[in-house]
Amino acid sequence: AQKITQTQPGMFVQEKEAVTLDCTYDTSDPSYGLFWYKQPSSGEMIFLIYQGSYDQQNATEGRYSLNFQKARKSANLVISASQLGDSAMYFCAMFSPGNSGYSTLTFGKGTMLLVSP
Amino acid sequence: DAGVIQSPRHEVTEMGQEVTLRCKPISGHNSLFWYRQTMMRGLELLIYFNNNVPIDDSGMPEDRFSAKMPNASFSTLKIQPSEPRDSAVYFCASSFQTVNTEAFFGQGTRLTVV
Numbered sequence: 001a002q003k004i005t006q007t008q009p010g011m012f013v014q015e016k017e018a019v020t021l022d023c024t025y026d027t028s029d030p031s032y033g034l035f036w037y038k039q040p041s042s043g044e045m046i047f048l049i050y051q052g053s054y055d056q057q058n059a060t061e062g063r064y065s066l067n068f069q070k071a072r073k074s075a076n077l078v079i080s081a082s083q084l085g086d087s088a089m090y091f092c093a094m095f096s097p098g099n100s101g102y103s104t105l106t107f108g109k110g111t112m113l114l115v116s117p
Numbered sequence: 118d119a120g121v122i123q124s125p126r127h128e129v130t131e132m133g134q135e136v137t138l139r140c141k142p143i144s145g146h147n148s149l150f151w152y153r154q155t156m157m158r159g160l161e162l163l164i165y166f167n168n169n170v171p172i173d174d175s176g177m178p179e180d181r182f183s184a185k186m187p188n189a190s191f192s193t194l195k196i197q198p199s200e201p202r203d204s205a206v207y208f209c210a211s212s213f214q215t216v217n218t219e220a221f222f223g224q225g226t227r228l229t230v231v
Contacts (some may be wrong), residue, residue, distance in 0.1 A: 033216040043206065045222035052217045089159065095216040102172045103216050104151060107160040 002027045002096050006108035013082045014116055020067070021077040021111045023092030032096035034075040036066065039110070040088040048090075051075055082115045089113075123209050123223035131229055134199040138226045141190055142211030145196055150186055150220060151194050152208040160208075166192065199230045 001027040013019040025034065036048040051059045051066045059066040067076040079086055092108040122141040130136050142149050151163040164174040166186045174184070181200070186192040196203055206227050212220040 029205075031216055033218075033222075035219055037222075043225055045208065045225075047219040047221070050217065050219055093220075095212075095220075097216070100172050102165070102167045103148070103214060104162065104165055104173065105164065105210070105212070105220050107152075109159045 002029075002094055002098055002104070002106045004092050004094055004106055006092055006106035006111050008111045009109075010112045010114070012114050012116065016081050017080060017083060018080045019082055019113065020092050020093075021079070021113065023075045023077065023108060025073050025075060025092070025094050027094065027096045029096040029098070032094055034052050034068070035067070035093045035095060035105075036064070036075075036077045036096070037091045037107075038086075038088045039091065040085075045091075049077070079113075084117065087113060087115045120222050121209055121211050121223035122215075123207075123226050125226060126224060127227045128229070130199055130228075132200055132230055133198045135195065136199045136203075136228060136230075137210075138194040138207050138228070140192045140194070140209030140223060142192070142209070143221055145218075146211035146213055146221075148212045148214045148220075149186060149192050150210045150212075151192070152210065154206045154208060154225070155204075163194070172219065174201075175218070201230045204229050 005024045005112045032053045038046045048059045065078045091110045091111045095103045124139045150165045163176045164184045169186045184194045191206045206225045208225045210220040
């Protein structure tokens with residue numbers, strides 16, 4: 001079964017510092033996609049970054065990068081130069097085919113990030 | 118495209134009443150997901166559809182919950198009868214049926230059952 005684990009319920013970081021949010025996953029499918037979403041206090045789910053299981057290089061999107069370690073089944077999100085607006089809940093998610101053969105999107109429990117001035 | 122559209126944004130209802138949540142996915146997407154979000158359980162997948170066909174409804178908590186997708190542009194999630202423990206934010210998301218494209222979420226429906 002597909003599973004996403006985020007072990008950090010909350011993280012604190014000072015403005016302008018970098019922060020790493022942890023994510024490990026479990027799947028037996030060779031083809032899968034890993035995603036990070038941001039959910040600010042307003043409640044919407046905002047897509048941040050994607051990493052494919054066959055991608056050789058780590059994904060980057062502006063200040064976001066994904067530290068993909070396939071052998072360890074980890075997909076940590078790195079936010080560089082944190083900003084006050086980065087304070088939000090962050091979810092790691094995985095698309096994988098599963099038993100049905102149809103891709104379903106499984107989420108972790110999330111990590112609450114608070115950025116202080 | 119306007120994105121995934123959910124209605125209503127907020128719903129307050131009395132215990133025992135029927136509640137219907139609505140979702141319009143992004144045109145062209147062939148997968149649709151319903152999630153429930155609570156503080157205790159996080160984001161739970163309730164059901165997902167592919168090409169309007171329910172693929173997996175194992176996340177639907179009870180027989181009081183039902184979901185339909187009569188066509189590619191519309192889906193409903195119905196709770197009958199509603200109970201206070203159903204209070205949550207319900208999200209609809211749509212995507213292409215592939216592992217390498219993101220799912221797009223609606224704004225969610227905040228349901229309160231009193």
